[in-house]
Amino acid sequence: MLTKRIIPCLDVRNGRVVKGKKFKDIVDVDDPATLGKFYSDSGADELVFYDITASNEERKTSLEFVKRVAEEINIPFCVGGGVSTIDDFTNILLKGADKVSVNSSAVKNPQLIREASEKFGAQCVVLSMDAKKNDEGSWSVYVKGGREKTDLDAIEWVKKGVELGAGEIVVNSIDEDGMKNGYDIELLSKITSAVNVPVIASGGAGNMDDFVKAAKEADADGILAASVFHFGEIKIKDLKEYMKKQGVEVRI
Numbered sequence: 001m002l003t004k005r006i007i008p009c010l011d012v013r014n015g016r017v018v019k020g021k022k023f024k025d026i027v028d029v030d031d032p033a034t035l036g037k038f039y040s041d042s043g044a045d046e047l048v049f050y051d052i053t054a055s056n057e058e059r060k061t062s063l064e065f066v067k068r069v070a071e072e073i074n075i076p077f078c079v080g081g082g083v084s085t086i087d088d089f090t091n092i093l094l095k096g097a098d099k100v101s102v103n104s105s106a107v108k109n110p111q112l113i114r115e116a117s118e119k120f121g122a123q124c125v126v127l128s129m130d131a132k133k134n135d136e137g138s139w140s141v142y143v144k145g146g147r148e149k150t151d152l153d154a155i156e157w158v159k160k161g162v163e164l165g166a167g168e169i170v171v172n173s174i175d176e177d178g179m180k181n182g183y184d185i186e187l188l189s190k191i192t193s194a195v196n197v198p199v200i201a202s203g204g205a206g207n208m209d210d211f212v213k214a215a216k217e218a219d220a221d222g223i224l225a226a227s228v229f230h231f232g233e234i235k236i237k238d239l240k241e242y243m244k245k246q247g248v249e250v251r252i
Contacts, residue, residue: 003249004215005045005222006236007200008229010035012051012081015065019178019227029230033068039229040073043236045251047073048101048170048224050128051081063095070096078126084109089116093124101126101170104143107150107157110164117165122197127166129158131187132174139187146174155190162195169195170224173203178227180206188218200224208234208242215248 010017010032017029029035036047049069066079079092080101089100100120106113106127116125130146131139131154139154158169171191173184183204192199198221201214205225214220228234240250 002221003045003251004220004243005200006043006211006239006250007046007048007222007224008035008039008044008236009048009050009202009224009226011226012049012065017230019230032065033072035230036069036077037072039236040075043240043252044075046075046222047077049077049079049081050101051079063091066092066095066097080126080128084112086112086115086119089120089124093120099124099126099168101128103128103130104145106161107141107143107152110160113161113164113166117167122165122167125166126168126170127158127161128170128172129154129161130172130174131184133184133187142174146177154187155194158191159194162197166197168198168200170200170202176204179204180228182206182210183214183218183220183223185213185218188214188220192219198222205234208239211239212243212246212248215243216246 012032017032017035019027019029039047076098078099078101079097083100083102084105092100102112113125130142132142133139141150141152141154141157142148143150171188173187176184181204183201188201200222201220202224205228211223214223240252243250
């Protein structure tokens with residue numbers, strides 16, 4: 001059985017790590033390199049950094065923090081936000097990131113996924129999706145940091161993304177983001193059943209059982225969280241020991 005990955009998510013704005021609820025009420029947390037090193041030393045399996053306002057502000061990801069993070073940590077990390085060209089992929093990977101995440105730009109130009117996958121390999125291309133449930137029970141894809149609804153169905157979009165060459169999917173539930181009520185198990189289960197690449201759960205962690213459910217009930221390959229880690233509510237070492245006791249394979 002493959003081990004499940006625990007992945008702290010660091011939302012970056014103006015060079016600082018921040019956190020909010022449902023993509024709003026943003027508060028300052030820490031410096032990206034400092035927090036990245038702390039998580040690396042604490043047993044995190046990977047890190048994800050999102051420049052959360054880059055797409056909405058129509059600018060590139062700030063690369064200065066990427067280089068500093070790479071110098072401080074010894075685990076894989078992914079960077080996203082404002083990535084819209086192959087040159088963006090190249091620049092981020094050259095600064096030391098292991099993977100690049102695309103979201104809004106992939107919706108606008110799906111061929112970016114194919115081009116990046118062909119040039120850098122599928123393992124470097126992460127399709128991140130912000131999804132919100134509709135009244136009739138389906139999920140729609142949102143772009144620009146969750147601000148703008150699209151006509152895309154979430155399940156169909158991730159299937160297309162994998163066909164184009166995405167090597168990993170991050171599923172972020174806007175409904176659950178920062179609410180600490182648990183991950184959207186229904187949505188995650190539909191996606192893990194629909195694609196054959198690793199799926200990362202995002203949005204909603206409140207306690208250790210939420211991580212166990214995402215791993216066991218939704219078969220998520222990685223479980224991503226932010227505020228419960230940032231504010232010291234859950235320590236990664238304690239979480240992994242708890243998950244192992246619950247029968248989930250993790251790297252300790």
